[in-house]
Amino acid sequence: MFFHNLKYELLINLRAPALIAWLMIFPIFLGTVFKIGFGSIYETVDSFGSIPTAVVETKENEIFRSVVESVSEGDNKLLDVTFTDEENALRMLKDGDVKGIIYSGDKVTLTVVGKGIQETIIKSFIEQYNVYADIITDAVRNDPARAQDVIAALSADMTACREVPLTQGDPDHYAQYFYNLIAMVAIFGSVTGLHITETNQANMSALGARRNCSPTPKSASLTAALAGSFIAQAVCMTICVTFIQFALKIDFGERLPLVYAAAIIGGCLGVTMGFFIGSIGRLSSEVKNGIAMTVSMLCCFLSGLMVGNIKGLLAEKIPWFNNVNPVAIISDCFYCLNIYSDFDRFSFKMISMAVYIVVFTSLGIILSRGKKYASI
Amino acid sequence: MKNSVVKIDNLVKRYGDLTALDHLSLDIAEGEVFGLLGPNGSGKTTTINCLLSLLTYDKGDIELFGKKMSPTAYNIKKEIGVIMQNVAVFDELTVYENIDYFCGLYINDKAQRKQYVDEAVKFVGLEEFLKSRPKKLSGGLLRRLNIACGIAHKPKLIILDEPTVAVDPQSRNKILEGIEQLNREGATVIYTSHYMEEVEQICTRIAIMDKGKKIAEGTKDELKRMIRNTETMNIEIIDLPDEVRSKISVLPHVYNTEYDGSKLTVYCSGGKHNLTRVLGVLQEHELGFGRVYSELPTLNDVFLEITGKALRDKED
Numbered sequence: 001m002f003f004h005n006l007k008y009e010l011l012i013n014l015r016a017p018a019l020i021a022w023l024m025i026f027p028i029f030l031g032t033v034f035k036i037g038f039g040s041i042y043e044t045v046d047s048f049g050s051i052p053t054a055v056v057e058t059k060e061n062e063i064f065r066s067v068v069e070s071v072s073e074g075d076n077k078l079l080d081v082t083f084t085d086e087e088n089a090l091r092m093l094k095d096g097d098v099k100g101i102i103y104s105g106d107k108v109t110l111t112v113v114g115k116g117i118q119e120t121i122i123k124s125f126i127e128q129y130n131v132y133a134d135i136i137t138d139a140v141r142n143d144p145a146r147a148q149d150v151i152a153a154l155s156a157d158m159t160a161c162r163e164v165p166l167t168q169g170d171p172d173h174y175a176q177y178f179y180n181l182i183a184m185v186a187i188f189g190s191v192t193g194l195h196i197t198e199t200n201q202a203n204m205s206a207l208g209a210r211r212n213c214s215p216t217p218k219s220a221s222l223t224a225a226l227a228g229s230f231i232a233q234a235v236c237m238t239i240c241v242t243f244i245q246f247a248l249k250i251d252f253g254e255r256l257p258l259v260y261a262a263a264i265i266g267g268c269l270g271v272t273m274g275f276f277i278g279s280i281g282r283l284s285s286e287v288k289n290g291i292a293m294t295v296s297m298l299c300c301f302l303s304g305l306m307v308g309n310i311k312g313l314l315a316e317k318i319p320w321f322n323n324v325n326p327v328a329i330i331s332d333c334f335y336c337l338n339i340y341s342d343f344d345r346f347s348f349k350m351i352s353m354a355v356y357i358v359v360f361t362s363l364g365i366i367l368s369r370g371k372k373y374a375s376i
Numbered sequence: 377m378k379n380s381v382v383k384i385d386n387l388v389k390r391y392g393d394l395t396a397l398d399h400l401s402l403d404i405a406e407g408e409v410f411g412l413l414g415p416n417g418s419g420k421t422t423t424i425n426c427l428l429s430l431l432t433y434d435k436g437d438i439e440l441f442g443k444k445m446s447p448t449a450y451n452i453k454k455e456i457g458v459i460m461q462n463v464a465v466f467d468e469l470t471v472y473e474n475i476d477y478f479c480g481l482y483i484n485d486k487a488q489r490k491q492y493v494d495e496a497v498k499f500v501g502l503e504e505f506l507k508s509r510p511k512k513l514s515g516g517l518l519r520r521l522n523i524a525c526g527i528a529h530k531p532k533l534i535i536l537d538e539p540t541v542a543v544d545p546q547s548r549n550k551i552l553e554g555i556e557q558l559n560r561e562g563a564t565v566i567y568t569s570h571y572m573e574e575v576e577q578i579c580t581r582i583a584i585m586d587k588g589k590k591i592a593e594g595t596k597d598e599l600k601r602m603i604r605n606t607e608t609m610n611i612e613i614i615d616l617p618d619e620v621r622s623k624i625s626v627l628p629h630v631y632n633t634e635y636d637g638s639k640l641t642v643y644c645s646g647g648k649h650n651l652t653r654v655l656g657v658l659q660e661h662e663l664g665f666g667r668v669y670s671e672l673p674t675l676n677d678v679f680l681e682i683t684g685k686a687l688r689d690k691e692d
Contacts, residue, residue, distance in 0.1 A: 004480040008469065015468035199466075202430045210464035210525075213428050214481035215450040 001216060002224050009228025012199075014235065018191050023236035027185045028243055031178065035248045038174045050080045051118045054089035054098040059105035063136050067129060068102070078125065102126065108133070176335065178250045180305040183330035185240045186266030187299055190292040192229040193274020193364075198285045200225060201368060204278075205285065222365065226275065233267035253338040262337065262350065266330035269353045270296075272360035273326065279367035296327075303327035329353055378405040380442065381533055381564045382427065387436035389422055389588075396422045397433070398588040404566065404581075409559050411579030412568040413675060419588040420568040421461060424537050427566075428458060440533065454482055457531030457563075461538045463522045465510050472497065472506040475524045482529035496528035499554060516547025523551060527558060534558060535566045540574060552578055572675040584679055591682050600673045603681040604631060608673070609642040609651055612666030613658070616640055620661050627653050 013019055055068060072081040082089075082098065089101045093113060100112040100122045110126045112119040200221055202209040211221060241263045244250045252259045277292045278285075302325055304311035311328060314321045322328040329352050336346040382404040389397040397419050404410045412420045425431040427438055429447040438445045440452045465474045475493045483489040497503055500520040510518055519539060527534055536555065540548045556578055559565050569575050575582055576596050583593040592599055600606075616635055624640075625633045629647030633640065644650045651670055658665055679685075 001480070001484060004477075004484075008466075008473065008477045008480075011473065012466055012468045206460050206462035206464035207466065209425075209430055210458060210460055210478070211481070212430055212447070213453060213456065213458040214478070215453040216481045217448070217450065 002220060005216070005221060005224030006228050009225050010231055013192055013195070013228055013232035016192070016195065018195075019232065019236070022188045022191055023185055023233070024239060026188075027181055027240045030184075031181055031240075031244050031248055034174075034177050034181065035250070038177070050077050051100075051122055052080045052098045053082070053122055054092050054101045055081050055083050055104055056086045056089050056101055057083065057104045058086075061104045061106075061108070063133070064104045064108055064129065067136070068104075071125070079122070175250055175252075175338065176304060176311075176331070178244050178248075179331040179334040180300065180303050180327065182237070182240055182244065182263050182334065183266060183303060183327045184296070184300045184305055186233075186237060186263060186330050187270040187273065187296045187327050189229070189233040189236075189267045189270025190274030190277065190296055191289075192233060193271040193276070194278040194285070194288055194292050196222065196225040196229055196271075196275050197278025197288075197364070197368060201279075203282060218369070219365075222368065226271070226361070229271045229275075230268050233271050234264045237263040237267040252334065255337045258337050258346070259334055262330065262333035262346075262353075265350060265353050265357075266326075266333070269326055269330065269356050269360070272357045272364065275364040276360040276367075279364040299325050299327040303331055323352065326353075326356060329356075378407055380404070381406050381408075381440065382410075382566065383437075383439040383442075384423070384427065385437045385439075387423070387426060387433055387438065389419075389426060389431065389433045396588050397426065400436070400585075400588070400590055402583060402590070402593075404564065406564050407559070407562070408581055409555065409565040409567060409579045411575035411582040412566065412585060413570070413572060413575045413582055413679075414585035415570055418585040420570075420585055421537055422588075423585075424535055424566070424568060427535070428456070455532040457526045457529065457534040459523050459526035459534070459536045459539050461541065463510075463518050465518070465521055465525060467510050470507050470509060471502055471513070471521055471524075474510065474521060475528050478525040479528040482531075492528050492530060496524040499527070499557075500524040501550060514544075514547075515542050516544045516550075519543050519547060519551065523554065527563075531563065533564045533566070537568050538570070539567075540569070540571065548574075572679075576675055582675070584675070584682070586679070586683050592678065596675065599675060599678050603673060603678050604645045605643055605673045605677055605681065606646050607644040607650055608671045608677075609644070609654060609668070610671070611640045611642070611654070611658070611668050612638060613640050613663065614638055616663070617661070620657060620663065623657050624654055627657070630654075 057065070068079065068081055071078040082092070084092070086101075086103075089098070092098045093101055093111070099114070099116075099118045100110055102122070103109045103111070108126055108129055110123060112122065198204050199207045200211055200218070202212040212218070238260060241252070241260055245252050245256065245259075273295070274292050277295070278288050280288070283291075301307070302310060302314060302321070305327070311322060314325075314328075322332065329349050333346060333349040333353075336349060340346070380403055382402065384400060384402040387397050387400040388395070400419070400423060402410075402423075412423060414420050422431065426433045427440070427445065429438075429445050429449070440449075441455060443449065443452055445452055466477070469477060472493065475496050476489065479489050479493050479496070483492060497506065500523055502517065502520055502524060505513060505517060510521060513521060519542075523536075523539060526536075534555075540551055543551065552574060555565055555567065559578075565578075567575065567579060579596070581593070581595055582599060583590050584599070585591065592602060594602070614637070621633055621635055621640070624630060624642060627650070629644045629650055630642055631645050632643040634643075635641070642650075642654055651668070655665075655668070
């Protein structure tokens with residue numbers, strides 16, 4: 001009986017136009033819009049890590065060469081250097097293969113074409129070198145044995161303007177919008193939650209009345225409906241995260257399985273919220289749908305989906321609010337996973353979601369129990 | 377005497393100041409096709425909802441198959457097939473899936489369920505639409521699907537709440553024939569409608585309801601015998617003298633006459649050869665007349681005479 005109900009609940013959910021529209025098409029569309037909107041910023045940020053640069057040695061300068069080589073090595077190298085002649089360097093600059101040409105001789109000079117972040121970084125690097133050049137020269141003259149240590153230390157200083165990984169992850173400001181997008185899809189699970197009450201309560205639809213005439217206990221019917229909705233929602237959440245991660249190439253970090261887990265639990269939270277709203281009072285299903293959508297959108301707004309800094313503002317003014325806003329809790333899960341190396345904050349957010357799920361489900365069942373169809 | 381399948385005793389249901397059911401009692405025996413007839417708002421659907429424990433009620437008792445009905449009386453519910461007034465199917469499921477889903481709420485065995493679903497599909501004539509979604513079906517086909525979902529599990533008691541509303545004549549006939557067949561196969565049927573012709577056609581016993589009360593109950597012949605009118609004659613005639621109409625009015629068994637300038641209507645109560653006598657008076661006065669036809673009383677006449685109002689509006 002349970003599996004029979006579950007099978008059809010799944011079919012009903014996965015074929016429901018509202019679910020397909022709100023939980024599959026809409027997030028894909030909105031995610032794509034975000035990606036297009038933030039696209040140019042992402043390109044800049046992506047190339048921030050290693051700036052292609054040509055070096056033309058007009059005169060031998062071993063100290064500068066050592067410094068350049070030291071900032072062009074390793075995983076977090078600042079420059080991707082090509083030593084070449086001037087003609088080739090100019091051609092590379094013209095073709096966009098390099099962002100600037102460094103002329104190394106008695107003096108170190110720079111030629112760039114654009115005025116972007118990468119050009120500015122190379123310029124800062126050259127300015128810093130020129131400031132420290134005398135110190136390095138003194139070190140070479142006075143204590144040649146320690147010259148390499150000094151160069152290494154100064155090279156580190158020169159690259160200090162780069163992002164410093166205080167945490168394990170990538171604190172991408174724009175990724176927050178995608179976290180909120182996933183949280184929005186999760187909370188829109190309230191649509192499927194509402195559908196459960198609509199089709200199980202005799203006072204809300206003919207289907208509800210019809211089901212209540214059958215020998216299937218209400219508890220069994222609700223359990224199958226909730227399970228079906230959870231699975232359908234999990235499918236939607238998986239599609240959403242997969243699309244953002246692999247199609248839009250928004251990096252969720254190295255803890256992808258936990259991202260999926262958080263998204264699915266968040267989706268279940270959305271379903272139970274809809275189930276709870278649907279179980280309240282004797283309002284029509286249209287009114288309840290309106291309430292669910294309003295609550296969902298408000299939570300999304302206050303979580304920063306529409307206005308990026310509102311969440312921070314709320315954290316400052318009403319510190320507890322982000323801990324009770326379901327959308328903020330869900331999006332914070334992804335943030336915690338990407339930012340913090342430990343799991344304390346992530347675990348707290350997951351537990352918060354679990355508590356919400358239990359409370360919403362319990363209240364929904366209590367409120368649904370014994371409802372009687374009442375109209376003539 | 378046959379077993380009582382449905383027993384409603386002194387049922388009262390109130391919505392605030394409105395009494396939806398006013399001390400209603402019914403006793404429906406096994407094998408009957410019992411009609412609940414009444415205008416909209418008379419309490420038919422409320423009676424059905426109370427019967428199915430979808431509604432609480434203020435007073436009274438309801439027993440089905442000799443056991444008290446309650447929301448958790450699953451053994452009783454297993455034996456009931458319900459066809460709601462509003463079509464209750466899932467738009468997301470196909471015709472076959474809908475019938476299978478509802479049948480599965482009653483029948484666990486897969487093989488048996490498949491057989492029942494196939495039979496239900498054939499019964500309502502939806503073989504060509506098995507993979508169609510309900511939204512693609514016409515109103516009549518949708519009603520047939522609704523019925524298939526209600527009867528697929530072969531219930532002993534079938535409750536049909538106005539199943540032919542907004543249905544084309546072809547589908548209506550199919551539905552009515554189907555109900556008669558289900559009854560022949562052993563099911564007890566409760567049929568609510570405000571279409572008196574349907575109730576007259578298929579019901580073995582009828583209760584007429586108005587304002588939450590049962591105002592009459594019996595077979596259609598018993599109900600018709602309850603009223604004064606047994607025959608209504610209509611004679612097309614122009615320039616009928618008053619003295620002739622007066623003579624007709626005092627004929628035996630005639631209790632009323634009406635004349636609108638072109639048609640004489642004569643109401644009789646009992647007796648035989650009434651038409652012969654009326655036509656005899658007209659011939660006696662050498663009056664020519666056109667079309668003559670006689671009507672037997674309908675359930676509407678019964679309702680009209682008991683309540684003073686028509687059972688349903690003419691446009692229905």
